[in-house]
């Protein structure tokens with residue numbers, strides 16, 4: 125059967141989830157932007173070229189099984205699934221249920237994330253499940269929950285930003301990571317906090333350029349200025365918040381000149397930033413990974429939320445705080461149970477009432493549900509250890525490239541008794557697997573994703589997957605059945621899974637029970653929470669804007685957090701005199717598995733580069749276009765030198781999209797935020813020397 129020849133769907137990549145129209149013309153897939161509100165007819169070049177990935181020549185079209193000679197060889201599905209099941213059963217017999225671990229992804233649809241969590245907690249009975257969202261917005265999630273009582277990245281529609289007068293972007297390079305979002309920011313004066321002069325910073329009215337890892341001091345300093353210069357909204361603080369005094373006690377010690385010494389941001393620029401935010405009431409503070417991916421990311425995000433609260437922004441129409449969630453389903457992926465401590469509906473795994481509710485939907489004994497497991501990096505680092513898992517199932521992540529201290533993660537994965545990877549390609553992680561399962565891509569499947577604004581969207585199928593390729597849901601079902609579960613408990617039809625997810629989420633913080641495919645297909649814009657209504661009450665309209673009347677804590681108030689600055693886990697020293705930070709280039713997505721296969725994108729950015737200031741280059745003997753070796757305490761990589769006049773001279777930058785010896789994560793520091801488990805991707809101490817070609 126072939127599907128319809130035209131569908132409305134969404135881009136496969138980032139959390140903006142730009143609306144697209146797909147069609148099949150002359151045997152190939154064409155994409156056009158739709159007039160969807162977040163992209164208003166625009167797409168970035170990744171979105172435009174996404175169809176190439178469907179037709180990539182090296183796409184997997186049959187399972188692979190590691191043969192006796194150590195090579196991955198083609199296999200049929202039965203042999204591959206039998207090998208997985210036999211391996212899982214062996215590990216479970218010898219090491220117990222926690223011997224098996226599961227690693228998911230924020231690119232998976234809601235249905236997949238839900239079923240994967242259910243597979244882990246019931247069919248496998250393991251506590252060892254987490255996902256790559258831990259590397260993404262987990263610090264913002266912890267800070268948001270603590271401040272507001274619920275975590276929805278943007279508690280307002282993206283289009284609200286178009287009315288703003290001032291928008292502060294802390295560590296977000298929107299012009300390269302969500303280009304169409306810039307359309308909503310062209311009216312506002314932007315204040316950009318970024319150690320680099322990015323394209324976003326170039327579009328700003330004010331660019332603060334701190335040393336990586338010092339945003340917490342900066343945010344405390346901005347609060348200090350807001351209070352001492354009398355910009356606080358005292359009425360709002362009194363009526364709608366608690367904890368101001370304790371937070372202020374900490375900020376009191378961060379006067380502008382002290383902040384300048386720590387961050388490098390001139391006191392005058394700090395004052396100007398606060399004035400720009402405070403002089404208008406239509407202001408937003410948004411955080412990205414630059415502020416969050418630190419061993420103190422939760423406290424840093426909390427400090428920016430404190431500033432927003434002091435200025436009276438959250439929960440008011442036309443202003444607010446938000447975290448710019450990153451992956452396609454980064455929001456939904458954190459709600460439906462692939463996170464170590466979580467059950468569907470954003471329920472907590474350690475909450476007896478939540479366990480009771482979800483166990484009832486699943487038809488199992490609440491006591492049979494395992495407790496919370498390890499966070500993503502802790503999980504990867506424990507693989508093969510005496511008390512760690514011996515088998516790992518990976519769906520929708522490429523941790524050999526994207527996890528911190530990637531050299532060590534690679535060793536851990538290679539040492540497993542069983543590694544199973546479901547992917548479209550032989551990703552770098554799949555290369556280490558014992559079994560690789562080829563799965564369908566976005567344009568070949570149905571499902572839902574929840575975008576950065578908390579709106580639930582339909583992904584629609586244009587065409588069938590190639591012969592020999594199954595959907596993730598079918599793979600999960602097949603595994604569950606082989607592990608002794610009835611097929612009906614693990615439906616492979618997305619709509620059926622969604623209907624069960626609705627029931628599982630009912631009454632939870634992320635309540636989807638009032639949402640169904642029919643409403644979405646009719647074009648309704650549904651933002652969670654959207655509870656099912658009692659008979660006769662009419663459908664719930666969903667909640668585009670949260671917090672307008674009250675915050676989600678029982679007392680209805682938002683909470684300030686009493687946070688203080690501390691150094692990054694590693695700071696520059698004589699041996700490693702520079703601070704390296706990492707992030708993204710416009711042309712590539714994440715570990716690059718998909719975008720490195722698109723010729724146009726690979727031509728645009730073919731290899732890893734290291735951005736350095738001219739003085740740094742001169743001191744180290746580096747020249748433009750030559751190779752450099754970047755070394756940290758954990759490893760080294762070789763990168764092409766790019767001399768950038770606007771860099772800080774104490775900082776270098778590397779994108780993390782490249783494989784093998786070009787992995788930026790060979791050098792990154794797996795120091796974790798104690799509350800969120802977020803690794804410190806944005807700071808490590810390095811030395812940069814000429815590489816072979818430059819020597």
Ligand SMILES: Nc1nc2c(c(=O)[nH]1)N[C@H]1C(S)=C(S)[C@@H](COP(=O)(O)OP(=O)(O)OC[C@H]3O[C@@H](n4cnc5c(=O)[nH]c(N)nc54)[C@H](O)[C@@H]3O)O[C@H]1N2
Nearest residue numbers: 295296297301336337412413414450451707708710713714
């Ligand atoms: N092109 C592209 N777009 C993407 C993605 C992609 O891989 N490629 N991925 C998607 C995903 S999953 C995500 S999470 C988002 C991420 O979107 P962003 O958060 O915008 O992306 P990053 O480049 O990781 O980080 C943003 C900026 O933080 C700066 N930065 C580094 N260290 C610090 C610091 O200590 N403080 C501050 N204030 N800034 C710092 C970097 O210089 C960088 O410009 O992008 C999404 N969109």
Ligand SMILES: Nc1nc2c(c(=O)[nH]1)N[C@H]1C(S)=C(S)[C@@H](COP(=O)(O)OP(=O)(O)OC[C@H]3O[C@@H](n4cnc5c(=O)[nH]c(N)nc54)[C@H](O)[C@@H]3O)O[C@H]1N2
Nearest residue numbers: 256259260520521522526546547551706714715717780805
């Ligand atoms: N140094 C450094 N490292 C970082 C970051 C950083 O800023 N700096 N950012 C971190 C962040 S924010 C993120 S989100 C992570 C992301 O890093 P990863 O988790 O590695 O993300 P992707 O590269 O998107 O990996 C997804 C893999 O799954 C496959 N895939 C995509 N969709 C599906 C699907 O539906 N089903 C299946 N089975 N497979 C699928 C893709 O082909 C790809 O191989 O990287 C983190 N790592």
Ligand code: SF4
Nearest residue numbers: 135137138142168171
């Ligand atoms: S901004 Fe994100 S969703 Fe939009 S086209 Fe680019 S990658 Fe796709």
Ligand SMILES: [Mo]
Nearest residue numbers: 259260450451
């Ligand atoms: Mo991310």
